[in-house]
Amino acid sequence: MPNAARLVAALCVGGLALIVSVQVMGLMPDSADFGYFTYVNGLIGLCVGWIVVGKRAGRGLAAAINNGLSGVLMLLLWALFVHACVEMVDRALANRYGDVFQAIVAVLKLMAEYGLVLLDTLAIATLIAGGLVSGLLTEYAWRSGR
Template sequence: MQRVVVRNTTMQLPTAAKLVGVLGMSALAFLFVSAVLNWLPAGVRTVGLLPFAISGGVIIGWRVLGMHSGKGWPQVFGLGGRAAFYLGLYVLFFLGTQQMMTKALRMRYDGPIDAIVGVIAEGISIGISLLRLDVMLLLFIGGMVSAMMSEYAARRWP
């Protein structure tokens, strides 16, 4: 006797809310990286940061905003804050990894566990230097606007 597994493919299908979420979060990622570059400490490597952040905006716009839109306007603010938080963590993880790799190539770590802890430590130190009002407002207001646009698209084009 064979067992039939039915998968829910509706989560994978493109919708207008997912498209608008992708566009909004990608634009926010571009603006966020532009703002972040002004406040990074000296010596932080930023090679590949913009494409990585935009790809994060695509993933977050599709998986967070697009999939959870259409549940009502009161949830939009939490959804936008969550998407903005994820984008900030995504960028900090990349910058921390870049710094860890630079230090690892200079043999500054004793082992792989120290290097993994180094990613977190570098990300936190870079994050502390980016705790600026303009950067945080840009990130969270942009997340809210992207979530509102995605919610509107989910209601307008179901």
């Protein structure tokens, strides 16, 4: 059911995904080709905000903070999973895996490798602050939009 809280959550988490994507692009070598990296992350952020964060609005201030932080965690997990799957498919098309199990293990390894890039102080601080703000703004929108 569409409401103001879901819209605000989608915009906040989607915007946060775009901001962190630009920060991550600065951490990578100049020769890296990002393609649709920021757009994919923005779309994932919109979906996570709408489905996860916006759905759980209206449970109080402490729950709003937890909601925002768990939304950021879901954003990270889905973004890492999607980008690892894309890389695995590219490698699979180049015949780098002998069987399906190797490809599945490669997704987990790639998620871990990509996650290590996010161990930057600025990226972590941005994610935490963005999660707090997203949760609080979503809660405010839920209270105002009733």
